[in-house]
Amino acid sequence: MTDSMETPRVSWPRALVAALAAPLLVGAVAVVLFGAWSADLPDPLAVHFGPGGDADGFASPGAARWSVLLGPATAAVLVTVLVLITRRDLRTARTGVAAAAGIGSFVAAVPLLMAAPQRGVADAADVTVPVWGLVAAAVIGAIAALLGARAVPSPGPARASTAPPADAPRIPLADRERVAWSGSASMPRWVGVGVGVVPVVVAGALLATGGASALLVLVVAVISAALMALVLAPVRVGIDHRGLTARGLVPVRAITIPLGEVAEARAVTVRVLNGFGGYGYRIGPRGVGLIARPGEALQVTRGDGSRFTVTVDDAAGAAAALNALAARGRV
Structure with missing residues (x-):
């Protein structure tokens, strides 16, 4: 039944323009300003800076000026790849366009903002x-x-008008019986460590052998700590009469699917090389995913055919509870 649903899609021209x-x-603004500043900029211009903040890469002002065109080129490649991967699914392609x-x-913006403080500098x-x-x-990008x-x-709305399919798992549930389910999933600790x-x-x-600076070690330590926190952060899932709620470290806000939008829930398997291209909050051919580790996951299909997948222990139990709640009041 859910295979016949028409998922809303975004047109290629609209995605490209957006x-x-x-x-x-x-x-365009950067190219114009580079031209206006040409007499004030040193030649060569600093275009790269090392770990200590000192300039260690240089180019002519002309090369720096036209390097800003890498921005639109990057956007064109990214939107083509991301919208292609998401199969133009409106719900996920929107994230790819953004x-x-x-x-x-x-x-x-970076080449221009790196050149701005060099105006009037001799060397x-x-x-x-x-x-x-x-x-x-970064603010401009955001x-x-x-x-x-x-x-x-x-x-738009993704309400489901019919009950989950008869072959979808569900628990026996009386008309006025209340049920709540919760679970979580996380990567094994040894991976995070x-x-x-x-x-x-x-x-x-490398520091002990003179191949790295103390500043580089500090930067690596901070980045590694952040990555370890991301890897070990659990995903928590809750199901009740309101629908499904999934929380992770990213995104900050919880992902919610109202019960009225649940067309079907099933337990699926997420593998190491999965259809989401990695772990965390992902978009891909299978829709949106909140992926914490390989293994069992809950896949929810909305009324408009879009899908959300979240890794959680006892995904079969979660699917059975969600289907039973979603079937209430539907033919």
């Missing part, structure tokens, strides 16, 4: 990395991502 509008605008618009605008080697420029580029998402139509410890050990060994 993803490319902001990067093209940022790139990612393409945000990353493309960030890439287009670009004396310039240190302008942290404020990177922050400003605004562009928001605008890109808003340019794609909202999926490996992600957090191994890079630090390698960086420490």
Whole structure:
């Protein structure tokens, strides 16, 4: 029954325009400003900075000026790949368009914001990395991502009009009987420890042999700690008369599917090489996923045919409880 549902889709032209509008605008402004600043910029221009913040890569102002076009090019490639992967599913393609618009605008803004503090400087080697420029580029990228998402139509209501299929698992449930289910899933601890410890050990060994600086080791330690937290963060799932709620470290807000939108729930298996391209909050050919580890997962199909998958222990029990609750009051 759910296989016949028509999933709302976004058109290719609309996705391309929504993803490319902001990067093209940022790139055009950057090219114009580079031209206006040409007499004030040193030649060569600092375009790369090392771990200590000192300039260690240089290029001509002309090359830096036209490098901003990498932003729209990046956005074009990303939106093509992401919308293709998501099969133009409106609910997931919207996220892909936002990612393409945000990353493309960030890439287009960085060369200009790296060049801005070099105006009037005689030797670009004396310039240190302008942290404020990177922050400003990130803000521009975030605004562009928001605008890109808003340019794609909202999926709208996804209510299911019929009960889950007869072959879908469900628990016996009386008319007025209440039921609540909860569960969680997380990556094995040894995986998180490996992600957090191994890079630090390698960086420490390089420091001991003079192949790395203390600052680099500190940066590696901070990044490794953040990655370990992400890897070990559990996904928690709750099911009751309101529907399904799934929480993880990312996204910050819980993902909710009202009971009225649940067309079918089934237990599936997520493998190491899964259809979501990795772990965490993902989008892919199978829809949206909150993937914490390989193994059993709950897959929920909405009334519009879109799917949400979340890894959780006892996924079969979760599917049976959700189907039983969703079947109430439906023919």
